[in-house]
Amino acid sequence: MLDFLRQEGIDESLITRIEQYRKDYPVAEGDRIRIPSPKFKYFGSYIWKLAITAILSGENILLVGPKATGKNVFAENLSAVFGRPEWDVSFYLNTDASSLIGTDTFKNGEVSFRKGPIYACAEAGGFGVLDEINMAKNESLAVLHATLDFRRIIDVPGYSRIRLDPATRFIATMNYGYAGTRELNEALASRFMVINMPIISGEDLEKLLREQYPTLKAEYAAQLTALFGEIRKKCESSEISTKALDLRGLLAAVTLVYNGLTMRDALNIAVINKSFDEFERTLVEDIVAARIDGKLSREEIFVSEKA
Ligand SMILES: Nc1ncnc2c1ncn2[C@@H]1O[C@H](COP(=O)(O)OP(=O)(O)O)[C@@H](O)[C@H]1O
Ligand SMILES: [Mg+2]
The missing domain is CATH 1.10.150 (DNA polymerase; domain 1)
Incomplete structure (x- = not known):
């Protein structure tokens, strides 16, 4: 993948920093299976540069664009390039806090907490792909505010709060430009660097x-x-x-x-x-x-x- 970035004309200095990121944040054995090896490569060197720089700067990114502009392909490519385990979460109208963060379950008469994908991703230093984030109700995403901004924590009601691993990033996607698109509210949008995905040249x-x-x-x-x-x-x-x-x-x-x-x-x-x-x-x-x-x-x- 790094050779592909060179072909795409990405600066060697950025590539060096990606390599450093991978060294600084090794992935646990059990999570390696989640590091994608993409079948398709994303073409578009300007978009690569924007996203790599944002991720290296500690930011989360929101990919906005019409259908089939490679948003999911690009998110997967980013996980591969940075060598991160990936968690994919599809958002829909009824997405709620427990499906994202986790929920209490009863096992053998005991209550235990079953980790949701955001929790697991946050602990593991993964990249979380928040797919079509605008499809969920904005109110139910309020639980993610502290996760997505400088606080970098998850507050689990009834449990302690956890700190995000420093390697963790979130990549949200949003289709824009067809009927039925829901808007993302300001509070959420302000927690991302927003990249407009162009139709391929x-x-x-x-x-x-x-x-x-x-x-x-x-x-x-x-x-x-x-x-x-x-x-x-x-x-x-x-x-x-x-x-x-x-x-x-x-x-x-x-x-x-x-x-x-x-x-x-x-x-x-x-x-x-x-x-x-x-x-x-x-x-x-x-x-x-x-x-x-x-x-x-x-x-x-x-x-x-x-x-
Ligand atoms: N810039 C691009 N580079 C590589 N593939 C692209 C690009 N734009 C679109 N595609 C292709 O379009 C198809 C749809 O991509 P996908 O990531 O599912 O789109 P989206 O999530 O934006 O709807 C894939 O086959 C993908 O390879
Ligand atoms: Mg998509």
Whole structure:
């Protein structure tokens, strides 16, 4: 991963400090299994620089952006780069203090405290990924205020308070820019460094396609990148909604073609059909048809692996 950061153009001085961080905060044997080895790499050197510097400065970060901007991939990449065990917590409307911090349980007639993910992460010097943090009710997250600010403690009612291990950081994510998004209140937002996650650039998308599909021919990587750029333009000019601007879908389409579908069928189920509005779907179909030959199949877009 550190070599990847060098390729991305991250300053050697930051890389040295990451190495120092890993030395200063060794991970307990039993937690090593939680250190991720990411399947996907995050491309975007500016975002890397912001996040690494914030983490080295002791800050927690909040990744904000539209869907499929790599928020979760990036959070996992950060845990891997810093060599931290990771705890993932998905937030939803009914997320409450006990599901985060822990709760009393009865075992053999005795009460004992069962640690929640935030507690376990805090003790272990882990990175806690607070996924879609805005989906929870702000009031139920008040228990995290002292955890996320300079106090760095968890107060467990009825038990003692614990101090966060110095290596512990929290990385929250938040989808922003579609209907149904809840706001995060000021009290919570002020406890994070907020990083706006951009939609991947054309240059980085070509890198990503080459990395994830090494046998995809360069010409088709370029065509798919151009298609994504075109859909993005139509979204920006509000001709279509952002439903079809779905990088996750575009990548899935490439896999579908690899597994035997034609380009048309693959793009239909992975991208086009995400527009449920008839009129919009037709528009997206036209954008796709103008850029990409629907009859293309695996034999044409991938180099043969037989050789
Ligand atoms: N800048 C990027 N670098 C690498 N992969 C990206 C990037 N942006 C999006 N992706 C890809 O998009 C897909 C969705 O990523 P994910 O982290 O689940 O998005 P989010 O959490 O923002 O909705 C993944 O396949 C990921 O590799
Ligand atoms: Mg996500």
